[in-house]
Amino acid sequence: MTNYKNPYLFIEAQIVNVTTETSNIKTFTLKPREAIPFRAGQFMDVSVPGAGEAPFTPSSNHNISEKLDFTIMNVGRVTGLLHRMEKSDTVGLRGPYGTAYPIDEWKNKEVFIVGGGVGLAPLRALLYALFNNVGDYKKIILKYGARTSRDIVYIDEIETWKRRAANVDVGITVDVGDESWKGNVGLVTTVLKDSHVDINNAVSIVCGPPIMMKFVTFKLLDMGFKDSHIYLSMEKNMSCGIGKCGHCRVGPYYACKDGPVFTYDKLKSLPNIWD
Amino acid sequence: MYNKSYIITKSDLFDLFARLAQMNRVFVPYRYNDNLQFIEFDPSKESAIELGGIRQSQPFKSFLNPARKMVSGKEKNDSGRASCTGQAIVAGVKACDLSSLILQDHVFLKGDCEDPFYAFHRHNTLIISCDCTYAKETCFCLAMEGRPYPTKDFDLNLSLQDNLFVVEVGSVKGMAIVNNYKTFFKDCKMGDLSGRDSMRENVSLQVKNFIEKRGTPEAAAINGNMKKSYDNLPFWQDVSSTCVECGACNLICPTCHCFLLFDERSQQRIGRGKVWDACLYKTFAKVAGGHNPRKHLYERMRNRFDKKFAFFPEVLDYFACTGCGRCIEACPGDIDIREVLKGIVTGKWNKPPHD
Numbered sequence: 001m002t003n004y005k006n007p008y009l010f011i012e013a014q015i016v017n018v019t020t021e022t023s024n025i026k027t028f029t030l031k032p033r034e035a036i037p038f039r040a041g042q043f044m045d046v047s048v049p050g051a052g053e054a055p056f057t058p059s060s061n062h063n064i065s066e067k068l069d070f071t072i073m074n075v076g077r078v079t080g081l082l083h084r085m086e087k088s089d090t091v092g093l094r095g096p097y098g099t100a101y102p103i104d105e106w107k108n109k110e111v112f113i114v115g116g117g118v119g120l121a122p123l124r125a126l127l128y129a130l131f132n133n134v135g136d137y138k139k140i141i142l143k144y145g146a147r148t149s150r151d152i153v154y155i156d157e158i159e160t161w162k163r164r165a166a167n168v169d170v171g172i173t174v175d176v177g178d179e180s181w182k183g184n185v186g187l188v189t190t191v192l193k194d195s196h197v198d199i200n201n202a203v204s205i206v207c208g209p210p211i212m213m214k215f216v217t218f219k220l221l222d223m224g225f226k227d228s229h230i231y232l233s234m235e236k237n238m239s240c241g242i243g244k245c246g247h248c249r250v251g252p253y254y255a256c257k258d259g260p261v262f263t264y265d266k267l268k269s270l271p272n273i274w275d
Numbered sequence: 276m277y278n279k280s281y282i283i284t285k286s287d288l289f290d291l292f293a294r295l296a297q298m299n300r301v302f303v304p305y306r307y308n309d310n311l312q313f314i315e316f317d318p319s320k321e322s323a324i325e326l327g328g329i330r331q332s333q334p335f336k337s338f339l340n341p342a343r344k345m346v347s348g349k350e351k352n353d354s355g356r357a358s359c360t361g362q363a364i365v366a367g368v369k370a371c372d373l374s375s376l377i378l379q380d381h382v383f384l385k386g387d388c389e390d391p392f393y394a395f396h397r398h399n400t401l402i403i404s405c406d407c408t409y410a411k412e413t414c415f416c417l418a419m420e421g422r423p424y425p426t427k428d429f430d431l432n433l434s435l436q437d438n439l440f441v442v443e444v445g446s447v448k449g450m451a452i453v454n455n456y457k458t459f460f461k462d463c464k465m466g467d468l469s470g471r472d473s474m475r476e477n478v479s480l481q482v483k484n485f486i487e488k489r490g491t492p493e494a495a496a497i498n499g500n501m502k503k504s505y506d507n508l509p510f511w512q513d514v515s516s517t518c519v520e521c522g523a524c525n526l527i528c529p530t531c532h533c534f535l536l537f538d539e540r541s542q543q544r545i546g547r548g549k550v551w552d553a554c555l556y557k558t559f560a561k562v563a564g565g566h567n568p569r570k571h572l573y574e575r576m577r578n579r580f581d582k583k584f585a586f587f588p589e590v591l592d593y594f595a596c597t598g599c600g601r602c603i604e605a606c607p608g609d610i611d612i613r614e615v616l617k618g619i620v621t622g623k624w625n626k627p628p629h630d
Contacts (some may be wrong), residue, residue: 007388008346008536008547050540054563075564210566237562239536243386245552246533247560249582252589257387271505275568 007242010047010092011036016067018087021153025118026083027059027071032093035065039100040129041122041261045241046070046082047092054078055238057260058096059121061128068093071121071153097241098260101126101205101231110139112197114216116188116208120144120153122233123207127161134165139202141169141195145188145212149174149181169195188212189219199224205261207233214274217264227265234259234273280463281442287459288433288440289324292316294456295364299401302338304331304367313338313365326367327408327435330599334529335372336379338365339396340551342526346392346536348546363396366403366433371416371599373404373428375529381591382532392549401448404429405440408474410481413600415613418491421598423478434471441471491613492620494594501584504619505577513624514615515576517608522553524602524610530583530595533559554579580615 017029030046038044040062047053054076060069074083085091103126111130115123123142130140142161146152152172162170171194177185184191188208204225206216213232220230236248236255248255251270253262267273283291293316295301301316305323311331316324383393407414407423416423425432430449434441441463444450453460485491504510525531535552538545552559555575561567569575583595596612603611609626618624 005388006346006391008549047538050538050545052538053536073563079563235562235566236568237560240534242388244382244390244532245535246554246582247535247552249578249586252586272568272574 008094008240010045010049010053010094012049013068013091013093015085015087015089015091018085021071021155022151024074024083025071025151025153026074027069027153028082028085028091029060029067029069030091030093031067036068036093036096037065038062038068038096040103040125041101042096042098043122043238043241043256043260044068044070044093044095044097045238046072046078047094048078048081048085049090049092051081052078053092053094055097055241055256055260057122057125057233059124061132062100062125063128063132069124071118071124073118095241097238097256099258101129101261103129106130106203107136108138108201110141110198110202111137112195112202112204113140113142114188114192114204114206114208114220115142115144116212116216117146117151118153119208119212119233121207123205124154124157126205131161131164131168134167137167139167139169139197140165141171141197143171143173143188143191143195145173145175145191145208147175149178149183171195187215189215192216192219193223197223203229203231205231210235210274221264227268228263230264231261232264232267233261234267236260279444280468281444281453281460282463282467283433283440283442283459283461285438285440288326289318289321291452291456291459292366293318295452299362299364301364302366304328311367313367316366326405326433326440329407329409329411329414330369330371330601331367332527332601334375334527334599334601335365335368336375336529336532338363338400339379340383340390340393340532340534343548343550344392345546345548348539348544348548362399362401364401364403366405368402368404368425368429369407369599370404370422370425371414371597372529373402373425374416374419374421374597376428378530378587378591378593378595379532381593401431401452402429403431403433403449405433406435406471406475407478408435410478410485411600412485413603414482414598415486415489415491415600416598417479417482418486418493419594419596419598420494422475423482424475434474436467436470436474439467441467489613490617492616496620497584497594497616498588500619501581504622505581505585507622508573510618510622510624511573511577513626514610514618515573517626518555518572518576518606518610519608520555520557520572520575521607522555523605523607524612525553525555525579526551527601527605529597529599529601530587554582580619584616584619 013030013032019027059071173184238248238256243254243257304311383390404425429445432443587595
């Protein structure tokens with residue numbers, strides 16, 4: 001009889017809060033049995049015990065490892081089950097996996113963040129990580145696009161981000177306007193140039209649906225960003241989280257261990273990265 | 276270190292298996308018509324045991340990474356540790372299965388953490404390999420830089436000579452078997468080795484002839500061509516035109532390692548398991564919301580070859596094909612990996628006629 005550490009097991013976590021963000025997006029605050037240290041950008045597998053698991057990036061501040069937020073859109077089987085769960089229900093957590101945003105390398109730089117839809121979830125964790133040492137960064141700019149005003153996540157929190165510090169600049173746009181929306185209307189790609197960014201001293205971080213990431217990346221390249229300064233979140237079918245099950249391969253990489261965030265220089269020569 | 280060879284008679288070998296089977300699970304190849312199958316050793320059916328021939332129908336990987344395996348759920352309060360029991364001795368493993376071990380070990384033992392279930396079976400499985408005594412038309416190990424006889428990664432190797440076996444020792448564990456059962460093993464004479472060597476040459480020649488007759492490209496000729504053929508969409512569409520997406524080529528392949536984690540629930544407990552997965556299945560790369568990076572069959576077919584002939588050469592300097600030919604026999608669509616490899620090199624697809 002030999003004992004080995006089993007990487008496929010989850011830690012039980014209790015749902016301590018559920019916030020409804022939009023008609024199909026909720027933020028779950030989970031309190032795991034033991035604290036789970038993670039860094040912004042890493043992901044975890046959230047399970048509905050006995051039913052299945054799916055990968056999500058925590059959306060909360062990585063300085064807090066006792067309680068983690070996960071912002072989840074109801075789009076499939078596991079997320080559908082999660083959306084039916086309530087406060088005090090138990091889920092499972094496995095991870096963290098993958099690489100973190102290299103925020104220490106970005107000190108004294110301008111951090112230009114572009115998010116789309118529920119893609120703001122990992123970027124929220126990134127923003128809080130940057131806010132922990134907000135003075136270390138020359139500028140922190142967020143450009144966020146949602147389909148309509150009703151699809152904006154963290155709507156109240158975003159107001160507090162705008163006031164966080166003088167070097168923080170937040171802009172929101174919606175694809176389709178309506179009477180209640182007084183802000184900007186248009187795809188997020190149309191507002192990128194509004195900001196004064198010192199391209200030579202900036203990095204850009206993008207997370208959103210594949211089609212949005214594709215056109216934002218092209219726009220950023222147009223603006224003069226270097227390939228190696230564009231950080232993209234690759235959504236792949238990450239199952240085991242430890243580079244063994246084979247599902248999330250992207251060229252010579254596994255998204256679960258070499259990503260899920262990649263700089264564009266690593267991806268650009270690979271075929272079909274936006275599919 | 277273990278360069279001493281021994282001789283064991285067939286009847287002594289079966290006696291040895293019977294002795295070993297008292298303490299361990301012993302698996303040996305049995306012949307069923309044209310095929311060999313690993314089955315648990317049964318002394319009453321000795322006549323059907325064949326410690327020669329060619330590779331078995333099922334890949335040896337199934338002993339190290341079973342097709343379906345629960346990874347939790349024995350108890351509701353799982354302690355977070357994997358408990359495994361049981362020792363296995365597998366006899367008759369062929370070189371084309373042994374040469375997949377470098378890849379399986381890379382996947383399951385290396386990286387940030389090892390797979391404890393694979394690690395357990397890998398460390399607790401004694402491998403008694405054997406030389407191929409003939410080749411089949413589908414054999415092409417030599418093209419993939421293999422040999423029809425084991426050269427490494429075994430504990431003991433058997434080379435059949437009439438009713439005797441030449442025994443080569445490949446590890447400490449193998450040496451321990453020889454030392455513990457000394458009476459069965461006799462010292463090897465020079466003549467026995469020359470018989471073994473001439474058989475090895477003879478079988479190698481058979482494989483070589485099959486490769487030449489078919490025009491199967493050698494690994495060196497394939498190198499780098501997978502990337503070039505990636506955008507040859509008509510080629511990949513032609514290759515996949517008869518594929519029925521059964522996944523047999525994936526599951527039966529000694530190098531394929533992909534698996535799916537699944538969860539299940541009964542009244543008493545919840546459980547999680549691993550099951551072999553196949554990259555030809557439509558849902559293999561599908562993500563939330565139904566988005567699928569490989570929604571077309573030709574993309575999945577191309578991905579299978581890209582993984583074997585571009586990904587593994589890049590990350591491990593190793594072609595993820597051992598030339599065992601199992602996928603050729605398993606495919607109901609007659610998709611022949613040798614023809615695909617020819618096409619990767621030439622850019623053309625010649626669908627082989629039905630035999």
